[in-house]
Amino acid sequence: QVQLVESGGGLVQAGGSLRLSCAASGGIRVIATMGWYRQAPGKQRELVAAISSGGGTNYADSVKGRFTISRDNAKNTVYLQMNSLKPDDTAVYYCNAKGLESFFIPFDAWGQGTVVTVSS
DSSP: OOEEEEEOOEEEETTOOEEEEEEEESSEEEEEEEEEEEEOTTSOOEEEEEEETTOOEEEOGGGTTTEEEEEEGGGTEEEEEEOSOOGGGOEEEEEEEEEEETTSOEEEEEOOOEEEEEEO
16 A cells, blocks of 8 residues: 655644655555645635656645646656645645556555644
8 A cells, every 4th residue: 555644734824834744655656646635624625735756846826826746757756845834724734646556556655644733
């Protein structure tokens, strides 16, 4: 099984910064895409940012210019640098990865989530 472990969440004041990390492990041949999603109470889970193996990125309009996603393909790790945080960024953040397991079986894996709380 492919496993994802997130870290870096916590409590921060508005205007502050956090960096989230997500490391994938298990029988992985290749990870095609990795991304970060978030879900706030009473709201739908939404895509925050995603990155392909080639380095192409997509961001939610609400975080453009403030968040940066990056990845280390060799280490199967994705990062989310979050700057100028706002109270509306408060949510549980989930890491996602899609790719192929060692024997070419597709996978779609999710982490357990890490809580980000931005105080005003």
